[in-house]
């Protein structure tokens with residue numbers, strides 16, 4: 001049972017079929033929002049939509065606004081990890097695929113949510129960046145670049161739409177137990193094991209987070225409790241970014 005912290009609000013959550021996105025949907029719904037999960041992958045109550053396809057984004061967002069009268073919350077959660085290799089080994093098509101989902105997808109969904117938020121007097125957009133958008137690293141350099149772009153897109157959009165009542169904030173998860181995180185340390189190679197060990201050594205709390213740890217941060221930023229918060233970056237990372 002929730003406490004109605006987002007009671008009556010209409011929320012779209014991209015990448016809502018599994019992992020962090022699914023948990024965000026659960027928590028927002030528990031706190032009273034009407035939640036529309038969208039994803040490339042099928043799932044219970046999930047609408048099919050690829051965040052990289054502008055027509056699909058526009059059609060789904062228009063349909064949600066027509067059905068529920070408004071879009072109050074957008075959580076730009078869909079994301080992929082991309083190539084796990086140094087910059088000089090990455091293919092152009094791998095770069096394009098990663099930036100298409102992790103950067104262009106955030107922009108397209110923001111673009112079409114803002115259209116509706118402007119017409120109803122405001123809203124809250126929460127973008128999933130990462131601790132990898134705060135600092136660099138050698139294993140997934142393009143992911144760092146993409147998540148860094150999400151961090152600054154957030155601040156630019158926050159500045160742009162503040163007067164129109166649209167708040168835009170980013171959340172920066174540390175290592176969270178999902179399929180995506182497993183893929184970075186997968187394979188059983190000594191290199192992957194060393195990477196996983198380094199991640200835990202760099203995390204003062206010494207363990208991975210759960211999707212709920214991120215979902216409750218999103219809930220706060222999405223809710224009116226954060227009415228004076230825009231352009232902020234919330235690290236939820238077991239202390240990773242504190243040291």
Ligand SMILES: NC(=O)c1ccc[n+]([C@@H]2O[C@H](COP(=O)([O-])OP(=O)(O)OC[C@H]3O[C@@H](n4cnc5c(N)ncnc54)[C@H](O)[C@@H]3O)[C@@H](O)[C@H]2O)c1
Nearest residue numbers: 015019020040041050051078079130173175176178180181
């Ligand atoms: N898990 C972590 O440790 C971690 C850490 C930092 C940031 N993040 C970020 O959190 C977000 C969620 O990560 P997760 O771990 O839950 O990942 P996940 O892989 O478990 O889930 C991602 C979801 O996004 C969907 N998706 C991917 N591409 C899409 C597209 N083009 N259009 C629509 N949907 C698409 C997938 O189908 C999937 O359901 C991502 O943006 C990720 O970069 C995750």
